[in-house]
Every structure is written in structure tokens, then in C-alpha cells.
Amino acid sequence: YPDRARMLAISVFGTCCNIITFQSTNGPYNPVDMISGEPGDSNDRTDITILHNGSCEEDTSGSGQGAPVCVQRTIAREIKQLEKLAKGRYGTVYKGEYKTQFVAVKKFHTKEEDSWKREVELYNTQSLAHTNILRFIAADNRDNGIATELWLVTDYHEYGSLFDFLTTHTLTEEMCINMAFSIVSGLHHLHQEIDGLVTKKRTIAHRDIKSKNILVTKDFQCCIADLGSVESELTPSAVAQMSTVGTVRYVAPEFLKLEVQNELFNPFMDLTKADIYSTALVLWELLNRTVGFFGADQDSLPEYQQPYDGMVQSEPTLPDMKVIVVDQRQRPPIPVILSPSSVNRLDVLVGIVTECWTEKPATRLKALRIKKDILPLLTVNDPLQSNR
The missing domain is CATH 3.30.200.20 (Phosphorylase Kinase; domain 1)
Structure with a gap:
């Protein structure tokens, strides 16, 4: 039966071709x-x-x-x-x-x-x-x-969150700058869009940056955690949930206005800019526990404080924050005079912070720019120099 055998062979070949086509079209199993x-x-x-x-x-x-x-x-x-x-x-x-x-x-x-x-x-x-x-x-x-x-x-990181760490530890100037650089490096990776042949990643906004959502590693770097609120830019769900996402104390000015004044959300607003504002508050937390920020004496450092402590109640509401942040345009305090031995590097970091918590989102620095500005502050022998 040569004809029947030939037809069977053709049928098997056709089935194999279909399987190959399906695999190439649909990609590998995920x-x-x-x-x-x-x-x-x-x-x-x-x-x-x-x-x-x-x-x-x-x-x-x-x-x-x-x-x-x-x-x-x-x-x-x-x-x-x-x-x-x-x-x-x-x-x-x-x-x-x-x-x-x-x-x-x-x-x-x-x-x-x-x-x-x-x-x-x-x-x-x-x-x-x-x-x-x-x-x-x-x-x-x-x-x-x-x-x-x-x-x-x-x-698992035994030092716990940055909030916990700062509550019980003070920082050297070196530690402060290293931690700041590592936080911004992680944030830049989230915000970065990658469209390579092998690696692809869309821009991601964290939407709940705070010291409790950042962990301290054994070598005193930081890593960003808690991605349960993340969102890519400009999605409908981000618009719908914006008033309920994020920790009140760290909410950016533009979203304080949205909640209290019931203003229409601008769908073209870059959600990553709100992350930058929140990150500025975290960097201030680092500075506030750094020797040299209030003077050379470690004993002069205040106890750990959350952003806006003393300006609002311990559990502030969105209207409370709007009064301080938007209406009065206040920000966490920065000392006028820094230690002469620290003024060069810490002053640069202070400048970065003030450019990142401005009221207008468009004037805030991007994560990549912050990373580039902090990089020269690292010492030559610092292991973070390799994390460019």
C-alpha cells in the first residue's frame, strides 16, 4: 500500500509543522x-x-x-x-x-x-x-x-526596614550617601523602560515609597520592597485608585489637592514624579540621622523623626497634610549651618532633596539624574561605585 503510506507520512509532517508554528507564534511556556x-x-x-x-x-x-x-x-x-x-x-x-x-x-x-x-x-x-x-x-x-x-x-534582611534601622542607629556621612545612592539606584531601575531584544521592562511607579518599605542589607545598602501598589504609567486603574494608594505622610502635593479639592485627575501626569517626592522625604530621614548634619558632635543628633513630625499629628489625615504641604508650603526642616567637614557632600545631597520635593511635579529631578548627581559623592574605594 505505497499510496496509503505516502498519505500517512504527509499527514504526520503537516501535524509537526503546525506544532512548530504554534510554538514559534506563542513563545515559550510562561x-x-x-x-x-x-x-x-x-x-x-x-x-x-x-x-x-x-x-x-x-x-x-x-x-x-x-x-x-x-x-x-x-x-x-x-x-x-x-x-x-x-x-x-x-x-x-x-x-x-x-x-x-x-x-x-x-x-x-x-x-x-x-x-x-x-x-x-x-x-x-x-x-x-x-x-x-x-x-x-x-x-x-x-x-x-x-x-x-x-x-x-x-x-530576609536582619536589619529590617530603614525605619527600624534609623530608629536605633545613627549614620556616618559615608553610610548616608551610600544608602541614598542605593535607594535611588533601585528607584531608577523601577522607573526605567527597557526595550531590548532579550530584556523588556515597562516603566513602573512604586506609589508607596517610604522608609518602612525599604530594607537595609547586611552591607548597609538599601533595597526597595513592597511592590503591591506598583503601577505602570497612565493606566485607568492608577487613576481610579490614586486617592487610596500611598501612605498619607508621603503623599505628593498634587495628590493632596486631588483628594481634598476633588479636582479632576490629569491622566497625563507622570506617576513616577510622586515617587520622587516621597524619595526626597526618605533622603531627609537619612540626613536627619547623619553625624555632621546638625554639627560634628553625634550627641547633637535628634532622635529619629518621621517627615513632618511636630507639624502634624502622629496619624495625619489627607486634609491635615494638605494644610501643611500645599497651603503653607512647608517641608521638613533643614539646618542652616552644616559641619564644615561635611558641607561639601551633605550640602549636595540637601540640594538634591530640595529639588525633589518641589510642589510642581515637572520641576522635580528624575531618578537617573539624582543617581548621576550622587555618584561623584561616593568614595573611590566604595563598593557601590561598581553599581553605576
């Missing part, structure tokens, strides 16, 4: 592609995970609807939970032990599933690997018998 349901479909509960050791099980959404998804079933069972580290808007962070290393486990509230999805998807789809952005290890979910816990596993 776990994020397995998110089921349409955006905004509250009936579909889906799980986004990173595959670990190549093993997974199929599961369906909690509602019984939606396509099966590949769910990691290993890492949550292998992590030994230790003490609680912090509690925030989206969940609670624990110290954990995974095999031979300590990790941080952020457990999201079930109602904050969208934030968990957003953060995991960003780590999976965007090129966020950077020394000054908290390193992502894995994501998982776990049933504790009462509810489903949504886990985000990251590097």
Missing part, C-alpha cells in the same frame, strides 16, 4: 500565561505561582469555575515559620527558615489577593532583578484550615 479568568472577574479565584523543582499539580479556582492552573505544592510545606517581623496594609511578614537559609514570608490577607497577584506577576514578567530591589524567591498558597494564605517568599 507560568503567568496560566492565569485564568478575565480581568476584574471576581468570581474566578486563580493562583499564580512560580514552578519549583519542576513539579506541580493541577487545581481549579475556588469557585469551581475557570481553567485549571498549575499550582506549586512544595515550598510552603518546606518553610519553617519563625517569628513575626511586621504587619502592614496588605498582610503580615514572618521570618522563615527554608533548608539552610532564612527567608521572609509575606502572607497576604485573602481580600488583598489582587495585590498578591500584581506583585507576583511583576516579578514573573518584568526584569526586576536588581541589587537594590528586594529579591523574589517564590510564591505559593497554603490552606491553614480557616482560609487560604497567599505567600510571597523573598530574601
Whole structure:
């Protein structure tokens, strides 16, 4: 039967060609592609995970609807939970032990599933690997018998947040400049758009920059954490949520006006400019705990203060902040006279801060410009010189 054999061979060849065409058109497998349901479909509960050791099980959404998804079933069972580290808007962070290393486990509230999805998807789809952005290890979910816990596993940093560190430590001039440079380097990576042949990344605004969302590493650099509020520029969701995102004390002037005066949001406003304002307040926090900022004597340094302490109540409202920041145009205090031994470098940093917390977003410096301005302040032997 030569004709039948010939026809079978042609059929097999055609099927192979279709498979090759499908693979080249759709690209390699990506776990994020397995998110089921349409955006905004509250009936579909889906799980986004990173595959670990190549093993997974199929599961369906909690509602019984939606396509099966590949769910990691290993890492949550292998992590030994230790003490609680912090509690925030989206969940609670624990110290954990995974095999031979300590990790941080952020457990999201079930109602904050969208934030968990957003953060995991960003780590999976965007090129966020950077020394000054908290390193992502894995994501998982776990049933504790009462509810489903949504886990985000990251590097653990024993010094904790910059807020915690500044509360108990003072800084040398060197430490202050190094920390400032590392923060701005991480922020620049978030804000930077990359459109390479291999690496692609859209511009990302953090939207909740504050000292509690920045961690201190063992070599006294900083890394930016808590990406649950991040947004790319000019998206409809960013417009809709702008009045509810961010920590009140760090909210930029333009958004204080938006909330209190009910002004129409300008959809062309660059969200990254609000990050720059918030970063200026963090840099002020660094300066305020640096020897030389108030004089040469370490004993003259005040206790740690949050931005606008003494100007507003401990838990200020948006109207409170608007009065101080917009109506009165006040900013955290900067001493008139700096130590002669420090005036050169710290004065440059002060100048950067004042250019970044201006009322008009368009006049604020960009992250790349700040990074370039701080770079010459680093010493020649500083390891951060390699992080250009």
C-alpha cells in the first residue's frame, strides 16, 4: 500500500509543522500565561505561582469555575515559620527558615489577593532583578484550615526596614550617601523602560515609597520592597485608585489637592514624579540621622523623626497634610549651618532633596539624574561605585 503510506507520512509532517508554528507564534511556556479568568472577574479565584523543582499539580479556582492552573505544592510545606517581623496594609511578614537559609514570608490577607497577584506577576514578567530591589524567591498558597494564605517568599534582611534601622542607629556621612545612592539606584531601575531584544521592562511607579518599605542589607545598602501598589504609567486603574494608594505622610502635593479639592485627575501626569517626592522625604530621614548634619558632635543628633513630625499629628489625615504641604508650603526642616567637614557632600545631597520635593511635579529631578548627581559623592574605594 505505497499510496496509503505516502498519505500517512504527509499527514504526520503537516501535524509537526503546525506544532512548530504554534510554538514559534506563542513563545515559550510562561507560568503567568496560566492565569485564568478575565480581568476584574471576581468570581474566578486563580493562583499564580512560580514552578519549583519542576513539579506541580493541577487545581481549579475556588469557585469551581475557570481553567485549571498549575499550582506549586512544595515550598510552603518546606518553610519553617519563625517569628513575626511586621504587619502592614496588605498582610503580615514572618521570618522563615527554608533548608539552610532564612527567608521572609509575606502572607497576604485573602481580600488583598489582587495585590498578591500584581506583585507576583511583576516579578514573573518584568526584569526586576536588581541589587537594590528586594529579591523574589517564590510564591505559593497554603490552606491553614480557616482560609487560604497567599505567600510571597523573598530574601530576609536582619536589619529590617530603614525605619527600624534609623530608629536605633545613627549614620556616618559615608553610610548616608551610600544608602541614598542605593535607594535611588533601585528607584531608577523601577522607573526605567527597557526595550531590548532579550530584556523588556515597562516603566513602573512604586506609589508607596517610604522608609518602612525599604530594607537595609547586611552591607548597609538599601533595597526597595513592597511592590503591591506598583503601577505602570497612565493606566485607568492608577487613576481610579490614586486617592487610596500611598501612605498619607508621603503623599505628593498634587495628590493632596486631588483628594481634598476633588479636582479632576490629569491622566497625563507622570506617576513616577510622586515617587520622587516621597524619595526626597526618605533622603531627609537619612540626613536627619547623619553625624555632621546638625554639627560634628553625634550627641547633637535628634532622635529619629518621621517627615513632618511636630507639624502634624502622629496619624495625619489627607486634609491635615494638605494644610501643611500645599497651603503653607512647608517641608521638613533643614539646618542652616552644616559641619564644615561635611558641607561639601551633605550640602549636595540637601540640594538634591530640595529639588525633589518641589510642589510642581515637572520641576522635580528624575531618578537617573539624582543617581548621576550622587555618584561623584561616593568614595573611590566604595563598593557601590561598581553599581553605576
